[in-house]
C-alpha cells in the first residue's frame with residue numbers, strides 16, 4: 001500500500017495534531033520487536049522525527065513519524081533469522097557488522113509484514129544505523145533522531161534543539177558527535193566503524 005493508505009490504516013492523531021500508532025500497529029510492533037523498551041524507543045524516534053520535520057517546516061511530517069516509528073522493526077529477529085535473511089536478500093551487505101543488519105532487514109520487514117511501499121521511508125530505515133553518503137532529508141532526520149532519542153538516557157538536548165532549528169547543520173553536529181563516540185568505542189571494538197559509516201563520515205565531515 002502507499003503511504004496515504006498506510007496512514008489511514010495505522011496512524012491516528014491526538015487533539016494537538018500529534019500522530020500516534022493504532023492498537024493494531026502497536027500489536028504488530030510488539031510482536032516483531034519483542035521488547036517493550038525498544039518499541040518505546042522506536043515510537044519516541046517517530047515522535048522526534050515528526051517534531052523535527054514540523055519545526056523545519058517540511059511537508060508531510062507524518063511521513064517522518066512513520067519512518068521513525070518503524071525504523072527498528074527488525075530488532076526482534078534472532079541471529080539465525082538475521083543471517084538467513086541477509087544471505088537471501090542482502091548478500092552485498094552480509095559482511096557488514098551484525099549490529100547493523102537490522103537496518104536492511106527493517107526495509108525487508110516493512111515491505112513484507114506491513115506491506116508499505118514508500119521508497120523514501122524504506123531508504124531512510126535502510127541507512128538509519130550506519131548512515132551513508134548522499135543522504136536526503138528523511139535519511140538525515142531519522143538517522144539523527146535515532147542517535148539523539150531522549151530515551152537513550154544521556155543529555156542530547158543541545159542536538160535536539162540544533163535539529164529543530166535547522167536539520168542540515170543539526171545533522172552535521174549529530175554526525176560529528178557520533179563519530180567521536182564511535183572512535184572512542186572503536187579503540188576497544190574493531191567492528192564499530194563499517195564501510196557505510198566510513199563513507200558517510202568522509203562525505204559529510206571529510207574525515208576517515
Ligand SMILES: [Fe+2]
Nearest residue numbers: 071072102129
Ligand atoms: Fe536501529
Ligand SMILES: [Fe+2]
Nearest residue numbers: 041071072146
Ligand atoms: Fe533505533
